Amino acid sequence: MKEETQIDMSRLTVKCGPKSSYDIVYKKSFEALSGEVSSLYPEKPRMCVITDTNVDPLYGDEVVKKLEPVSSGVMKYVVTAGEDHKNLDEIKEIYRFLIENKFDRKTVLVALGGGVIGDMTGYTAATFLRGVDFIQIPTTLLSQADSSIGGKTGVDFEGFKNMIGAFKMPSLVYTNLSTLISLPGRQFVSGFAEVMKSALLKDEIFYIWLIDNSYEIRDMDLDTLSEMVYRCDDIKRMIVEKDPYEKKERALLNLGHTLGHAIEKFYDFKFLHGECVSLGCVAAAFISWKKEFLSKEEFYEIRDMFVLFGLPISMDLADTSKIIELTKNDKKMSSGHIKFILLKKIGKAFINEDVTDEEMSAALDELNFAEGD
Numbered sequence: 001m002k003e004e005t006q007i008d009m010s011r012l013t014v015k016c017g018p019k020s021s022y023d024i025v026y027k028k029s030f031e032a033l034s035g036e037v038s039s040l041y042p043e044k045p046r047m048c049v050i051t052d053t054n055v056d057p058l059y060g061d062e063v064v065k066k067l068e069p070v071s072s073g074v075m076k077y078v079v080t081a082g083e084d085h086k087n088l089d090e091i092k093e094i095y096r097f098l099i100e101n102k103f104d105r106k107t108v109l110v111a112l113g114g115g116v117i118g119d120m121t122g123y124t125a126a127t128f129l130r131g132v133d134f135i136q137i138p139t140t141l142l143s144q145a146d147s148s149i150g151g152k153t154g155v156d157f158e159g160f161k162n163m164i165g166a167f168k169m170p171s172l173v174y175t176n177l178s179t180l181i182s183l184p185g186r187q188f189v190s191g192f193a194e195v196m197k198s199a200l201l202k203d204e205i206f207y208i209w210l211i212d213n214s215y216e217i218r219d220m221d222l223d224t225l226s227e228m229v230y231r232c233d234d235i236k237r238m239i240v241e242k243d244p245y246e247k248k249e250r251a252l253l254n255l256g257h258t259l260g261h262a263i264e265k266f267y268d269f270k271f272l273h274g275e276c277v278s279l280g281c282v283a284a285a286f287i288s289w290k291k292e293f294l295s296k297e298e299f300y301e302i303r304d305m306f307v308l309f310g311l312p313i314s315m316d317l318a319d320t321s322k323i324i325e326l327t328k329n330d331k332k333m334s335s336g337h338i339k340f341i342l343l344k345k346i347g348k349a350f351i352n353e354d355v356t357d358e359e360m361s362a363a364l365d366e367l368n369f370a371e372g373d
Contacts, residue, residue, distance in 0.1 A: 009230040014149065014237050016169045016244060024149065024173040024233055026226055030059070030066050033174055037135070038070040040171055045133075046103060047071045050094065050121045051112040052081040055139055058182055063112055063137065071108075075101060079117065083269040086116045086156050088164065094124050108133045108171070114140035114187075115147035115273065119162070122153030126168035136170040139179040141191025142274055145198070145232040148173050150240040150250075159268065160329055161261050167245055177226050189310045190274030192217075193256070196306060197281060198232045201255045202239070204347030206231050207305075214308055252349045255341040256281035259360065262326035266319070278311035283363035287355060288342040290362065298346065313367070320364040324357050 012024040025036055047067055051060050056078050067074045077097050079085055098107070111121030111134060118136055125134035138148040154165020180188065199207035209231070210217070216224035236253065243250040260280025264273060282303050289299035306313050317323060327338055340355040 009227060012230065012233055012237060014169075015241050016151070020169070022169060022171055022173065024175060026175050026177060026230060028176065028178045028222055028226075030062055030174075030176055033063070033066040033137075033176075034070050036172060036174060037067060041070065041108060043106075044070060044072045045106045045108050047074045047108045047110055048098060048101075048103060049074060049076045049110040049112050050079065050117060050124070051076065052079045052085075052114075052117055054081040055113040055117070059112060059139065059179065063110070067110065079120065081116075083116055083156070083273075086120055088155055088157070091120065091124060091155060094120070095128060098124075098128055103128075103132075105129045105132055108135060110135045110137060111148075111170075112137045112139065114138065114143045118143050118148050119153050119165070120155060122151070122168045122170070123155055123165055126153055126166035131168070133171045134168070136173040138173065138175060140183060141180055141188050141229075142194050143191075144175050144177070144180070144229050145191060146194040146236065146253075148175075149233055149236050150253075151244065152246075159265055161265060169244075175229065177222055177229065180225055181220055181222075186272065188220075190272035192309045193274035193277040193281070193306070193311055195228060195232050196309070196311070197253075197255050197277060198235045200281065200285075200302065200343060200346060201252050201341070201349035202235045202347060203231070204345070206235070207346050211305070211308070218309070248351075251339050251351055252341055254339070255343075255349050256284055258327055258338055258340055259283045259323065259363065262323045263315070263317070265326050266317075266323050271315075275312050278306050278313065279315060279367055282306060282313050283360070283367060284340070284342055286363045286366045287340070287359050288344075290359065291342065291352075293342060293344045302343075302346065314369070315367055317364055317368050320361055320368070323364060324360050327360065 010026050013021050015021045064074050109121050109125045111118045121134055125132050136148040138144045151167045151169040153168050154162040157163040199210055213224050239250055256277040257280055260276040263279055264276040285299050285302040288294040303313050337353040340352050341349050342352045343349055
């Protein structure tokens with residue numbers, strides 16, 4: 001009998017083009033960070049760690065200490081935590097800090113934090129002095145399983161999410177899985193929405209694996225979390241390598257995000273991104289059922305899977321017409337049509353551009369009433 005090939009889940013390479021790639025490294029501490037950075041930058045460039053007021057007290061000094069021997073100097077810039085600071089005003093202050101401290105084109109920026117910090121640091125790296133390198137050190141489930149990979153960077157503009165941005169691939173993603181243990185429960189659960197999204201859009205076997213390992217995931221077993229994050233990243237890797245600049249297939253990664261972003265904006269970012277993505281995925285599955293792509297049983301199975309992991313499937317949505325109107329400002333609009341991501345079945349998503357306002361309204365009504373059915 002032929003033995004199964006064991007997959008090395010300690011490293012994943014993302015190919016950005018014929019001559020460009022970067023590694024995602026999976027560890028359970030920061031011990032290997034110095035070696036990984038040294039192998040990329042033997043010339044020891046100056047570095048600036050960009051982090052936030054939540055992450056800095058936990059890991060800021062440790063990361064700086066690991067980087068000091070492999071750099072010619074490390075400085076740190078700390079942003080006030082929260083989505084409301086992900087804007088051009090804050091980016092201007094980061095630019096000012098870099099300019100005043102004489103950082104140059106050989107500088108390496110280091111994003112230490114969740115999705116907000118990764119997006120802001122990446123955008124700064126893409127635009128400061130027409131582009132400098134940056135490293136991702138994601139510390140949340142959402143960033144480890146999704147946002148740190150693929151090179152999308154950006155900031156919000158007057159409350160509209162990620163309206164200003166650039167594609168900028170990191171030179172390294174260093175994933176220390178032990179940072180997940182320090183996450184508040186609500187933040188961990190929020191990140192799981194992106195995990196569910198990955199399984200729903202591309203991998204039914206992974207979806208079943210999540211159900212089978214739900215207790216270990218909720219108990220924060222690091223070996224289980226390591227495999228879970230690796231499998232999410234591998235799904236995103238396959239999609240990003242085929243379509244790095246979201247011309248077509250990469251749009252599939254927006255499953256749950258059209259209405260999710262609109263709900264997030266409507267409530268002025270009161271709810272976490274993953275919580276809104278959960279609602280958006282349930283809405284997308286509902287529309288998929290009503291368009292007869294999914295069966296009723298498949299819709300309810302998908303909906304209840306979010307409940308299993310503590311994610312919301314309903315909300316008191318005060319003004320559904322306003323939420324629908326906000327989808328018209330979404331950056332995923334194409335020639336006046338919304339690129340809505342629907343499901344043909346679990347593990348098979350597709351792009352649909354004929355979802356009507358009435359269908360979105362019905363889906364939002366379902367979210368309003370789901371709690372009581």
